[in-house]
Amino acid sequence: MIVKEFRQVRRDRRTLAMMIVLPVLLLVVLGYAASFDVKTITVAASGPQAAIVSRQLKAPFDITVTAPGQGRAWAQNQLRDGKVEMAVVTGGSKPEVLIDGSQLFAARAALAALAALAHNGGGLPVTPNVTVLYNPGLTTSDIMIPGLCGVVLVFVGTIITSLGVVRERQSGTLEQLAVMPLRPADVFLGKIVPYFLVATVDLAIVLGVGIAIFGVPFRGSPAVFALGALLFLFVTLGFGVLISSVSQNQGQAIQLAMMTLLPQILLSGLIFPLTSIAAGVRWIAYFLPLTYFNQIARGVMLRAEPIGPLWQSFVFLGLLGVLVVTGATLRFRGYLAPAGREHGGPGGNKAVAHPQGASA
Amino acid sequence: MTGPAQWGASGIFVAYGKTVALADVSLSAPAGQVTAVVGGDGAGKTTLLRCLAGALAPDRGSVRRPPKERAGYLPASSGIYPDLTVTENLDFRATGYGMSRADARERAAAYLDRAGLAAAADRLAGQLSGGMRQKLAVIAAMLHQPELLVLDEPTTGVDPVSRSGLWWLIAHAAAQGCAVVLATTYLDDAERAASVLVLDAGIALASGTGEQIVAAMPGALREETARPADTTRAWRRGGRWRVWDPAGDAASVRPDLQDAVTVAALAAAAGQR
Numbered sequence: 001m002i003v004k005e006f007r008q009v010r011r012d013r014r015t016l017a018m019m020i021v022l023p024v025l026l027l028v029v030l031g032y033a034a035s036f037d038v039k040t041i042t043v044a045a046s047g048p049q050a051a052i053v054s055r056q057l058k059a060p061f062d063i064t065v066t067a068p069g070q071g072r073a074w075a076q077n078q079l080r081d082g083k084v085e086m087a088v089v090t091g092g093s094k095p096e097v098l099i100d101g102s103q104l105f106a107a108r109a110a111l112a113a114l115a116a117l118a119h120n121g122g123g124l125p126v127t128p129n130v131t132v133l134y135n136p137g138l139t140t141s142d143i144m145i146p147g148l149c150g151v152v153l154v155f156v157g158t159i160i161t162s163l164g165v166v167r168e169r170q171s172g173t174l175e176q177l178a179v180m181p182l183r184p185a186d187v188f189l190g191k192i193v194p195y196f197l198v199a200t201v202d203l204a205i206v207l208g209v210g211i212a213i214f215g216v217p218f219r220g221s222p223a224v225f226a227l228g229a230l231l232f233l234f235v236t237l238g239f240g241v242l243i244s245s246v247s248q249n250q251g252q253a254i255q256l257a258m259m260t261l262l263p264q265i266l267l268s269g270l271i272f273p274l275t276s277i278a279a280g281v282r283w284i285a286y287f288l289p290l291t292y293f294n295q296i297a298r299g300v301m302l303r304a305e306p307i308g309p310l311w312q313s314f315v316f317l318g319l320l321g322v323l324v325v326t327g328a329t330l331r332f333r334g335y336l337a338p339a340g341r342e343h344g345g346p347g348g349n350k351a352v353a354h355p356q357g358a359s360a
Numbered sequence: 361m362t363g364p365a366q367w368g369a370s371g372i373f374v375a376y377g378k379t380v381a382l383a384d385v386s387l388s389a390p391a392g393q394v395t396a397v398v399g400g401d402g403a404g405k406t407t408l409l410r411c412l413a414g415a416l417a418p419d420r421g422s423v424r425r426p427p428k429e430r431a432g433y434l435p436a437s438s439g440i441y442p443d444l445t446v447t448e449n450l451d452f453r454a455t456g457y458g459m460s461r462a463d464a465r466e467r468a469a470a471y472l473d474r475a476g477l478a479a480a481a482d483r484l485a486g487q488l489s490g491g492m493r494q495k496l497a498v499i500a501a502m503l504h505q506p507e508l509l510v511l512d513e514p515t516t517g518v519d520p521v522s523r524s525g526l527w528w529l530i531a532h533a534a535a536q537g538c539a540v541v542l543a544t545t546y547l548d549d550a551e552r553a554a555s556v557l558v559l560d561a562g563i564a565l566a567s568g569t570g571e572q573i574v575a576a577m578p579g580a581l582r583e584e585t586a587r588p589a590d591t592t593r594a595w596r597r598g599g600r601w602r603v604w605d606p607a608g609d610a611a612s613v614r615p616d617l618q619d620a621v622t623v624a625a626l627a628a629a630a631g632q633r
Contacts, residue, residue: 172437179413180456181428 014252022259032278033267038109040275044078046070047090058115061086070097079133081298081309086110088128095128101135102302104143105273134219134302142217145210146297147270150290152206153229154236154261156199161240162253165191165332170249174335184336188329192237199233220300225308230295231317235289238324245331264290292317365507366390367412367539372421374407374562381407382562384421388555389508389539394530397543398621403559406436406512406542412541425508429457432506432538434514438497442486446477446496448504449485451531457504464503471499474532475525491522498526502533509533511542515549527552541543547618558621565624570617577620578627580608595622606630 004038009016039059045053045066054063064084067074075087075098085106087098097114099107111130118127135142168174168191177187210216216226247253264270267277268290274282285291292313297306299313307314368388374381389412397405409614410416411423413433417527425431425457433439440449447468454464461560472478475495485493498514511530515523527549534540542553550556551570558573566573584601588594593604602613615623 171442172435173439173441174416175410175435175437176433176439177456179415179428179431179433180453181458184458 006101014255026262029263029281029284030266032281033272035272035276035278036105037276038106038273041086041106041110041113042084044084044087045090046072046075046087047092047095047159049090049095050088053088053090053095057088058117060109066279073100076133080303080305082295082303082305083309093106097128097130099130099132100303101132102143102188102298103273104135104138104140105276107132107135107138139215141210141214142302143298144270145206145214145216146301147268147290147294149203149206149210149229149297150232150268150293151261151265151270152202153199153293154234154264154290156195157233157236158240158243158260159254159257160198161192161195161237162243162247162257163250164195165241165244166247166250168193168251169335178336182336183331184329187336188241188332192241195240196233196237199236203229216301218301220303221304221306224305224310225297225300227307228293228300228310228314228317231314231321232289232293232296234321235324237318238321239289239329241328241332242324245328245335264288267291268294270294287314287320289317289320292320345351364394367424367426367541369411369418369423370421372408372411372418372423373417374404374411374418380562382411382418383498384508385557385559385562385564386421387412387541387557389541391507391539392534392537393554394534394540394542394552396550396556397541397559398545398547398550398556399543399559400545400625402561404511404562405559407562407612408559409433409510409512409543410435410542426506429504430503430507432504432509433503434497434509434511439491439494440497440500443484445482446472446488447481449496450500451628453500453503459504467503467505468499471503471529475499475529489522489523491518494518494523495522495529498529502529502538505533506538509538509540509553511540513543513545515544515546520550523549526570533545547621549573550621551617556617558624560628563628565628566620573619573624574615574620577615578624579604579606580610580612581605581615581619581623582612593626 009019014349021053040062041060042064043057043061046068047070048068050066050068054066065078069090072089075089078084078087079098079100085100085103086172089096089098099110101107114130132138168177183185198208211218243253243256243260249255263284266272267281267285268288269285270290274285274291277285295313299310366388368386370386371384371385372382372386379594385398385404385408387395388407397408399405407416411418412425413431414423414428415424415433415435441452444452450464450468454461454468469478477492477499480488480492484506485496488496492512493515498511501511502509506571514526514530518526530542542549544550556573557564558566566576568576582603582605584603586601588601588603593606594601602619604626606627
């Protein structure tokens with residue numbers, strides 16, 4: 001029995017890789033990623049004493065922008081648009097410190113650092129008024145639920161879609177579809193539209209529960225949020241089809257889908273702040289769609305961030321979507337247009353079109 | 361004036377990596393006739409049928425088949441959704457082939473009734489017996505009345521009663537002018553066909569009507585009651601043994617299609633040695 005088991009494991013390269021490579025990979029990635037420590041807090045200073053403040057504030061504060069001619073509204077916009085984590089507004093009887101509560105760990109670190117500097121010196125000469133914006137209670141659920149909406153979409157979009165497509169392949173019905181008078185695009189859309197609709201309903205439920213039960217605010221534009229969710233869903237569904245196209249069975253599809261889900265949860269900024277993740281690992285985050293959806297969801301829901309400052313997230317999400325869906329469509333065509341090869345058409349990968357279990 | 365449509369394949373060659381699945385195989389499938397492709401496991405039957413159905417592109421050679429709308433295919437895996445009911449499976453297939461709902465329902469009801477599946481119309485396909493599922497799969501493949509119907513082992517693992525029902529469906533399709541090509545490992549199925557192609561290891565060993573294949577059998581057959589000392593050219597039939605003598609001319613037993621196919625395989629193997 002033991003020998004038989006070892007033989008099977010040895011021949012299942014993907015499981016073998018998961019058993020040996022994945023733990024090492026996870027340890028290395030998690031070791032660098034698993035950090036709630038915020039070493040630097042970016043700060044904007046406005047008002048007539050902005051330059052003085054920038055000289056007085058010591059580490060961990062990092063003044064990234066000073067605007068002596070600007071006031072509180074400008075400072076607040078800097079926070080809303082995610083450009084800085086804290087702002088100091090001067091010009092009043094006392095300086096006012098604004099902290100972005102949607103950056104939970106940075107906000108907590110900023111409050112702790114302000115208290116420490118006030119106690120030890122090196123801070124502002126006058127004790128400032130401190131206001132935490134967007135998440136005044138520094139509630140964990142407020143920052144988690146927008147990102148969790150994305151995790152739900154990944155679950156339905158990637159895992160369930162990949163299972164649905166690979167089930168067709170495993171049962172031999174995909175071959176039946178290939179010989180029916182259906183265009184590959186019809187089959188592709190027919191497969192993903194139901195999951196798209198289910199994922200949309202799931203998203204509405206998660207949002208509703210988050211707002212009704214956990215009191216998470218929704219301050220921004222539903223249209224901007226919906227656009228972000230649409231693009232994100234586009235990518236996750238594409239990932240689902242792509243995974244199914246390289247999986248022989250549902251077990252392999254789940255393995256691969258989990259391998260895309262895990263890094264998204266750990267490295268997208270959903271749990272650990274992106275700025276706390278070591279640069280050697282952080283670059284991975286920029287290839288993960290959840291990173292951008294998380295930025296959009298938190299920005300829109302908590303800070304009422306308009307679409308303008310979020311353009312980079314939308315563009316990267318769109319590019320990822322085009323890349324993934326193009327790859328998925330090409331792979332899918334390979335299954336559904338094998339005869340096209342006779343005429344020099346695309347796809348037609350004879351080897352991959354061979355159904356499982358069919359004898360020649 | 362053109363005759364009835366004749367679908368088929370000419371000199372098709374298919375290889376999976378270094379394994380040759382079909383080596384220059386040709387097949388004619390005349391309209392209104394059943395053509396059987398027989399052979400053992402790994403003979404190339406499924407590969408040939410997949411090429412005919414358009415599910416696989418051959419490396420070389422050509423396939424003559426009608427447009428997808430006018431071809432029907434039963435893959436080896438049946439192509440039926442186990443988590444849809446019998447009616448839902450047929451509805452899906454009818455919609456895919458652009459049939460009107462009324463036509464599809466009327467034709468499906470007639471086929472289901474004739475195949476003894478009417479009472480199972482609302483059952484999930486996954487809950488049907490093997491024979492019932494195969495009958496459903498054949499009905500689904502012929503529902504749109506194709507010009508070419510390709511059936512991969514429709515009777516494998518099916519009980520004799522269900523086989524009879526399946527053959528009614530197959531004969532009905534042929535009677536309506538459809539060219540039916542079916543793969544089978546059962547030679548009694550092949551005997552019902554108008555013409556037979558015998559495949560072995562991707563090579564066409566014989567083709568023609570059953571009588572032609574039997575008549576072309578080389579050598580002679582004799583029957584023995586005891587196991588022969590040399591069994592390289594012998595096989596068991598019932599309680600007796602058939603022995604093939606390649607050089608013999610005095611047969612002690614009249615060969616049938618099963619004998620002729622076995623001899624063709626033995627002759628091919630002897631040629632390779």
